[in-house]
Amino acid sequence: MPQYQPQTDTPPKITNALSVDVEDYFQVAAFENQCALSTWESMECRVERNMERILALFDEYNIKATFFTLGWVAERHPRIVQRIVTEGHELASHGYQHRRATTQSRTEFREDVYRAKELLEAIGAQPVNGYRAPSYSIGAGNLWALDTLQEIGHEYSSSIYPVRHDLYGMPDAPRYPFRSHCGLLEIPISTVRLGRRNLPFGGGGFFRLYPYALSRWGIKRINDAEGQAAVFYFHPWEIDAEQPRIEGASRRSRFRHYLNLDKTEARLKRLLADFKWGRMDEVFSNALQNTYRPTFASPPHELAKNSV
Numbered sequence: 001m002p003q004y005q006p007q008t009d010t011p012p013k014i015t016n017a018l019s020v021d022v023e024d025y026f027q028v029a030a031f032e033n034q035c036a037l038s039t040w041e042s043m044e045c046r047v048e049r050n051m052e053r054i055l056a057l058f059d060e061y062n063i064k065a066t067f068f069t070l071g072w073v074a075e076r077h078p079r080i081v082q083r084i085v086t087e088g089h090e091l092a093s094h095g096y097q098h099r100r101a102t103t104q105s106r107t108e109f110r111e112d113v114y115r116a117k118e119l120l121e122a123i124g125a126q127p128v129n130g131y132r133a134p135s136y137s138i139g140a141g142n143l144w145a146l147d148t149l150q151e152i153g154h155e156y157s158s159s160i161y162p163v164r165h166d167l168y169g170m171p172d173a174p175r176y177p178f179r180s181h182c183g184l185l186e187i188p189i190s191t192v193r194l195g196r197r198n199l200p201f202g203g204g205g206f207f208r209l210y211p212y213a214l215s216r217w218g219i220k221r222i223n224d225a226e227g228q229a230a231v232f233y234f235h236p237w238e239i240d241a242e243q244p245r246i247e248g249a250s251r252r253s254r255f256r257h258y259l260n261l262d263k264t265e266a267r268l269k270r271l272l273a274d275f276k277w278g279r280m281d282e283v284f285s286n287a288l289q290n291t292y293r294p295t296f297a298s299p300p301h302e303l304a305k306n307s308v
Ligand SMILES: [Zn+2]
Pocket: 021, 023, 094, 098, 133, 134, 135
């Protein structure tokens, strides 16, 4: 007699990629004029306690994620890196000094990303394959940065935000993972296409700005209507409403940085419960295994040689 099989209308949930950019509140680009690198040592450190909360939260929801970790933070708090690795998360690089790629020469960029990769691999005792540029600062004007990342041995970048924004973005870049002109896999942050525009739905300040229902709608649309995995990110300082306030920054910078910090952790818990989440390298393992490499250099407007 055949066994009864319950029928379900709900298809299996798509696993989305969850990522954290591991940096402290004084290292963000919005405060770069107020908090120079030379002052960082004297600032109150909050990243360690915020990371404890994040790792506990991921453990509670049984979620593995990718941590794009700043080299400067890893060097001073190696325990954070070791916990990321021992708890089964993916360790990835956010560069060493949190300088936007757009403000660096090729040599400076190369030194920064090389230093971060070496350091993270030494502390974490495992290969570091992923990289995310500070403030999504890779775009049409500096695609050479992708060549550098590949030469140094990264297997993917998650540094292009296909949106129009005053500080970053490459609005006509592909919205889903693609092989760039040099063959490096780029995994863009999530957007929703509305009319002729891409709206940012990948987290950060927009997650704090939008009501939670809107963020949920965006990710559901990416999963259900487009059949794609979303790429979401946040920062440890975004769950820290008590962080010291930085004086002297512009109104816009302060609005962007401090908006709804007290609401973020509760929203994150809903997000973790409502969707299925995983590490970048596991969610995009098929794309990473596709080893397409172009054999000739391409002009920047031919950025995407091959969607994967
Ligand atoms: Zn950052």
